[in-house]
Amino acid sequence: MKSQAAAVAGHWEGERVDAARRAGSARTLAMRLPLRTIGLIAYLALLLLPIYWMLNMSLRDNNDIMTRLALYPESPTFQNYAKIFTDPAWYMGYVNSFAYVSLNTLISLAVALPAAYAFSRYRFLGDKHLFFWLLTNLMAPSAVFLLPVFQFYSALGLIDTYIAVALAHTLFNVPLAVWILEGFMSGVPREIDETAFIDGYSLPRFFIVVFLPLIRAGVGVTAFFCFMFSWVELLFARTLTITAAKPIAAVMTRTVSASGLDWGLLSAAGILTIVPGALVIYFVRNYIAKGFALGRV
């Protein structure tokens, strides 16, 4: 009885020490926390400052911009945005960009899914070499491929079509998609495949009914990265298009030289290219970190 009481007392004693230690760590945390938060806020402020400056420009007209430096738009105008939304030469640029980006994402996923499954589940002749060759295309300088791809696509009559840009972007998006998907797929235990095959599933049926739902986060993240790299790339997109499929980013560069630099209009167009990216990030925010680690965390 006595020993039990001692044990209880000892237990309480331990709790007190624990509580004291917790309070101590909470105190150091409270001292550390503001510093960390201040650091984070300072970084985010620096990150947003150039974007804010562009936003500021987009809400002013060109005369106002050229005559004085204002930290915020004193009489904000939406005329730059209005021009973009009413002039087909401008807004069709966005339509074109979305068209080839979506097409590219679909093609990349369609060919990368089976390939990634093969890499994650099987050994086969030349698998390591094939995987490395794939990665070299992710690392290949676009500038190297620019002229020959242009000539090749011209010969095929693909210039100035959505499919041309979508296909050209698979050069780096397919390797990236295979890499990310393989990482996510390798996280799914093999036993699931084996059980399904014993239950009489065929490979295609197993893949669509059982496997895809298991890696849907990975598929979403991969789609996000295909979207991202197709959306930000300009060298191929500009070279392979003339008017009918010209991306918004290229519309921007050409209008700049033609209209003698309308900074307000240019800024508005730039801000509008940031919006889709921000929306897409929001949807994948919980997986984005894992995705950037190529599914390997």
Added chain:
Amino acid sequence: MMRKTLDNRAWLLVLPMGLLVAFNALIPLMTVVNYSVQDVFDATHRVFVGADWFREMLRSDRLQAALVRQFVFSGLVLLIEIPLGVAIALVMPRKGGWATSLTLVLVALPLLIPWNVIGTIWVIFLRPDIGLLGHFIDHTLGIHFDYPTVPIQAWVSVLLMEVWHWTPLVALLAYAGLRAIPDAYYQAARIDGASAWAVFRYIQLPKMRGVLTIAILLRFVFSFLIYTEPFVLTGGGPGDSTTFLSIYLVKIAVGEFDVGRAGAFSIIYFLIVLAFSYVFYQVLQRVGTGEKA
């Protein structure tokens, strides 16, 4: 490591992917090889010149200068972005909630901006007449600032833009590594009374090894291929001072349509990138995911 079954029928699964990438990569690459060993006059007249273009390009002062410039640039990018990215990841909130979501969205934002818009943002930000930072340096600080004409300022501007643009990638990768560390490690460190530095040095850093290897690989290669952003910001100038390898290559290939020299240059360029990718790939295979650390 997951055990895999040996089955060559897996080739059927990778075949569509292989054909598509071959269509995009092999055919153009063969064209480049073809150009690099010939002197092309027009569609029907071409002479085999062997390795002449390679010899000429390797001796070219402009190419050597661009190569040195590129290595210095990529080296500086790694030296600045990797520590900075890790520091940012350490101060990012690790628990869920709106603050974490907001931080992730904001940090990732520069990565989703088209590359020429990145250049445009920095033109608008740095111009001494209308740019916030340019005006601040030139007027408020009183230091003459005109990045399009002063080589060192052009250089620092491109570097600053690159750091702004891509440090988020390193931060997100490092953050992914940090989030994967189980709480038990931190609890054990607390019981041992470990300092914040010791926690970083002996728990966080080893656990981030895998993701940091990916970060170094991606940052080195992508900075080595940089084209659009400096092209918009400085156009490779003043003079050749910010002409990196891709800018130089496009100048020769598209600007001067000198396909022989461009072809030889392309092969040299590609081989350098390939060699580095191979080394990094080997390291990556060995490091794995950092599970063993």
